[in-house]
Amino acid sequence: MPAASITANLAAVKDKIAVAARAAARDPASVRLVAVSKTRPAEAVREALAAGQRHFGENRVQEALRKFPALREDYPDISLHLIGPLQTNKAEEAVRLFDVIEVLDRPKLAIALAKAMEKTGRRPALYIEVNSGDEPQKSGVPRAGAGEFICHCRDEMKLPVTGLMCIPPAGEDPARHFSALAALARAHGLPHVSMGMSGDYEAAIAGGATSVRVGSAIFGQRG
Numbered sequence: 001m002p003a004a005s006i007t008a009n010l011a012a013v014k015d016k017i018a019v020a021a022r023a024a025a026r027d028p029a030s031v032r033l034v035a036v037s038k039t040r041p042a043e044a045v046r047e048a049l050a051a052g053q054r055h056f057g058e059n060r061v062q063e064a065l066r067k068f069p070a071l072r073e074d075y076p077d078i079s080l081h082l083i084g085p086l087q088t089n090k091a092e093e094a095v096r097l098f099d100v101i102e103v104l105d106r107p108k109l110a111i112a113l114a115k116a117m118e119k120t121g122r123r124p125a126l127y128i129e130v131n132s133g134d135e136p137q138k139s140g141v142p143r144a145g146a147g148e149f150i151c152h153c154r155d156e157m158k159l160p161v162t163g164l165m166c167i168p169p170a171g172e173d174p175a176r177h178f179s180a181l182a183a184l185a186r187a188h189g190l191p192h193v194s195m196g197m198s199g200d201y202e203a204a205i206a207g208g209a210t211s212v213r214v215g216s217a218i219f220g221q222r223g
């Protein structure tokens with residue numbers, strides 16, 4: 001897909017989000033689109049910004065650091081989401097740069113984020129990533145321990161946990177993973193549910209997503 005179609009792709013994705021939301025008897029405005037700009041050049045992000053997009057997702061701290069500080073000078077209202085694994089030694093940089101960190105999945109990272117927040121005075125929203133298929137190679141807190149981990153981070157450590165995130169197993173019908181994550185968020189009174197990518201964001205909306213993370217359907221296939 002040529003870069004010139006980013007604006008058109010964004011409009012098409014937004015239309016499909018609205019259709020999927022209405023089909024689920026939901027307000028289209030209740031679904032936030034996070035444009036996943038990992039591996040894309042800053043010019044591609046600028047085209048999306050010019051089309052009105054403000055929420056962006058990146059999966060590496062260093063890559064986001066190279067692109068976003070300059071973009072924020074022109075667009076201070078950008079909201080940047082970290083959606084890839086975070087090492088504890090990058091926690092401080094992440095807290096300084098991101099508005100939402102969607103990948104909290106272990107006690108050591110919770111401690112590192114708490115320290116970074118205390119040091120910087122910044123408190124980005126945190127989502128807890130759940131390994132919804134309990135896949136050994138994937139990050140995310142195991143399903144069975146998710147409830148306890150939510151309470152530990154939010155109630156004991158007083159971290160600003162406001163949502164859950166998952167990436168369902170590839171090659172499986174994601175629907176039951178989506179509804180399980182939404183149910184877990186409801187049970188704990190968490191308002192945000194981040195799930196659904198280019199291939200399945202409509203199903204995620206049917207399952208209760210409040211935030212979808214869409215990359216290739218907006219920016220084209222990653223090279």
Ligand SMILES: *Cc1c(COP(=O)(O)O)cnc(C)c1O
Pocket residue numbers: 036038059083084167196197198199213214215216217
């Ligand atoms: C890359 C990525 C996405 C976007 O994937 P697309 O299939 O390009 O839409 C969403 N979420 C996470 C966690 C990702 O790493």
